[in-house]
Amino acid sequence: RTTNIFAKSQAKVFKMDPKMFDKLKPETREKLKDKFITVLVDRxxxxxxxxxxxxxxxxxxxxxxxxxxxxxDKILRSGKTMKEVFGGINETIEGLIR
Known part of the structure; x- marks a missing residue:
């Protein structure tokens, strides 16, 4: 599997393929696997x-x-016009701004 890496600061990275991974000491492989799993679980x-x-x-x-x-729906049932409804809203907003 491949992925893109974006560093937040200057960093050194290396590309590891399955062959290279298999050449690592078992302890190192386990540590890397554990770290990868931890990162994935956190994500x-x-x-x-x-x-x-x-x-x-x-x-x-x-x-x-x-x-x-x-x-x-209440406003529509009240029979008010849109001008009356929005006029009241405008007055309320102007009152809040002042």
């Missing part, structure tokens, strides 16, 4: 955390959309 954990945060945000957005839809 999976970070991704899981990000997904959980995203799910919470999406649920909040969905809930807000439902609430706004209900509010919009």
């Amino acid at each position: 999976v954990n970070e991704m899981n955390t990000a997904l959980v945060r995203l799910k919470v945000e999406m649920e909040a957005i969905s809930q807000a959309a439902c609430e706004y839809q209900a509010e919009f």
Whole structure:
């Protein structure tokens, strides 16, 4: 498997193919494998955390959309014109800015 590497600072890297890996001492191979596994597990954990945060945000957005839809439905049933509705919103915003 190949991958791209992007260093955050100056770094020295080396390319290791399966042949080179097999030539390493068993202890060195095990240490490298352990380190690779640790890095991969950390990345999976970070991704899981990000997904959980995203799910919470999406649920909040969905809930807000439902609430706004209900509010919009009330406005439509009230018989107010769009000018009346948005005029009230504009007054509220101007009041908050002042």
